[in-house]
Amino acid sequence: MKESIYLSTPEHAKLEFELAGLASRFMAHAIDLLVIGCILICLSLLLFLGPFASLVRDTGAFDSYGIAVIILISFSILWGYYFLLEGYFQGITPGKKMMGIRVLREDGMPIGFYESAIRNLVRAADAFPPPTYLLGGVSMHLDDAGKRLGDMVAGTIVVCESFPKIMETKTGAAWAARVEKGHSRKPLSLAGGNVTVKQLDLIEQYLNRCTTFPFERRRDLTEKMAAPLWKLSGNIRPQADSMASTLERDETFLDSLLQLANEEKTLSSDALPMTDHTTFF
Numbered sequence: 296m297k298e299s300i301y302l303s304t305p306e307h308a309k310l311e312f313e314l315a316g317l318a319s320r321f322m323a324h325a326i327d328l329l330v331i332g333c334i335l336i337c338l339s340l341l342l343f344l345g346p347f348a349s350l351v352r353d354t355g356a357f358d359s360y361g362i363a364v365i366i367l368i369s370f371s372i373l374w375g376y377y378f379l380l381e382g383y384f385q386g387i388t389p390g391k392k393m394m395g396i397r398v399l400r401e402d403g404m405p406i407g408f409y410e411s412a413i414r415n416l417v418r419a420a421d422a423f424p425p426p427t428y429l430l431g432g433v434s435m436h437l438d439d440a441g442k443r444l445g446d447m448v449a450g451t452i453v454v455c456e457s458f459p460k461i462m463e464t465k466t467g468a469a470w471a472a473r474v475e476k477g478h479s480r481k482p483l484s485l486a487g488g489n490v491t492v493k494q495l496d497l498i499e500q501y502l503n504r505c506t507t508f509p510f511e512r513r514r515d516l517t518e519k520m521a522a523p524l525w526k527l528s529g530n531i532r533p534q535a536d537s538m539a540s541t542l543e544r545d546e547t548f549l550d551s552l553l554q555l556a557n558e559e560k561t562l563s564s565d566a567l568p569m570t571d572h573t574t575f576f
Contacts, residue, residue, distance in 0.1 A: 296441045302403040310403055312454040314441045315396040326390030331376050377415040382408035397456045406451055414445035421445055483556040486529030495556050498549050514542050521545035
């Protein structure tokens with residue numbers, strides 16, 4: 296297992312992250328298990344000593360079916376704890392927060408409920424033989440990125456939550472801002488439909504690289520990307536006096552869409568930039 300790893304962000308920038316060690320991850324897990332244990336104890340007291348005690352006795356909660364239901368509820372709490380907290384708080388649980396670590400996607404962005412569900416469904420395999428987590432520990436030790444089986448399937452990594460080196464760069468600061476915002480990009484709503492997350496990511500990648508393309512190729516690619524989005528916006532694509540001006544306006548339009556998506560706004564006539572000779576609306 297390495298001490299750090301480089302990840303490529305959606306902007307194609309490589310950022311260095313310090314990997315969470317085995318000790319910090321197991322301590323975080325131990326803290327979370329303590330919290331889960333407290334939850335189970337409170338539920339047990341409520342069921343067997345509280346107002347529901349007579350109901351539990353009358354329905355035979357201690358027979359084979361009742362025990363099976365209790366086991367199922369316990370598993371649901373154990374899995375749901377990690378699934379809900381990691382999904383809602385983008386890779387953080389109380390244990391991870393206390394140990395200063397967090398789960399990220401392989402592109403450096405926060406995880407969501409999808410990644411949380413997958414990595415925690417495989418937790419049962421990582422815990423083999425229960426409750427030792429021997430298989431997960433061996434996997435983390437042998438893998439360069441310190442991944443357990445759940446991380447491998449979900450495409451996630453666990454890193455230290457402090458990012459001093461990353462914050463020194465402009466790209467790193469932009470990444471950190473997106474992480475702190477708590478979620479990844481969402482589709483952008485236009486008058487004629489939505490611009491999908493995949494389309495927005497492609498626009499962002501293209502704008503980050505378009506200056507390296509020859510003019511003819513850059514103009515053609517920009518036109519192909521912008522033309523259908525002009526239609527979605529419900530407006531006529533403006534004409535310019537020269538190909539260079541048209542290219543500039545299309546790229547400005549694409550960039551404005553990204554800004555709107557990052558701010559999670561709906562397209563309006565006040566949201567897009569205006570030019571001296573041609574209006575967009």
